[in-house]
Amino acid sequence: MTDQAIFPEVANPPVIFTQAEIGWTPWLQPLAEDELTDRHISGLVEAARAKSPYFRLLVRDPDVLEARTKTDKDIFYNTRSGLPRAERELAATAASRFNGCIFCASVHARFASHHSKRGEDVQKLLDEGVETDLGERWNAIVAASVALTRTPPVFGEEHITGLAAAGLDELEIADVIHGAAFFNWANRLMLSLGEPTPAN
Template structure:
């Protein structure tokens, strides 16, 4: 049933933005793996997503989930020119930090750190916010992403000029816009459907067992 709101009165919620791996719980009942049809499996694209309550919830509308996943994959995994992966992730992390989506910010900050090897700079974004000091190129990417997240009309020619001055060509600028725009929408979806849980104690994490 999707008309029953799920409560989580004893939920251990994260207290701050983090690069730690968070959990997530839905406010509406997701599908179970046993309920998935061939249509649902096709929509999930990656079968490992059947372990995620978020994707199992989105699978209730498989057609939209399939379109969403194709868009997501093309923005972040298409390496044919354009912006390097770490800066696509930076745009998503900055947008998520601005919008207050703790879960999305954790995922994409972690990716930005992994691909850039600049964990301290990424952590500064999480700790001190989108206005925290960054180098010229990252400043331009963050500012453009946050402007677009605020409202599309806030993205101005000045933001585009700053991106070009920082060395981005038109394809790279397009990737900034796509990454920020996608997560401006994705943040609102995730924030309306559930909430994050704090990292499990390290001894309880699967990778440590």
């Protein structure tokens, strides 16, 4: 296989934000599963990710992917203290909604709905956008996440104040920042490498 761009035509690509499972296809050739070396598998962190064309594309640089994946897992799964998982996922969903990353928004919206049991509110965020009213606490998380995501970012003291006023402590505020900042970057990477596709 070559490294050339493949730019496959996607029939009926998803064009609306959804909590349904959708696919993703790269514009560059990922490694095939039978090309993966032990170092590639180690870089994936989870061997099951070898099924994903996205991770098989990123694993061309296994050192960077390994660091990226461990950072991702620590931000979203290390919930022994700080922000509840649902609101970490809300921060990622808000960043993805603002950035226009339909695939990432679908993934993190499902997690936010599952962990919060507020599926209708999560869907409202997807349908109406980041200005919709979700209540004081969620509004503060969304506003801070969007401020970090804007180009250039406009995150400032007022967002910290808003999060604190909504009841978040310092560790929880840090988790909002980590979740939004990571997906601000991750969305832009995914948007530059491929596009969403209908579910297989």
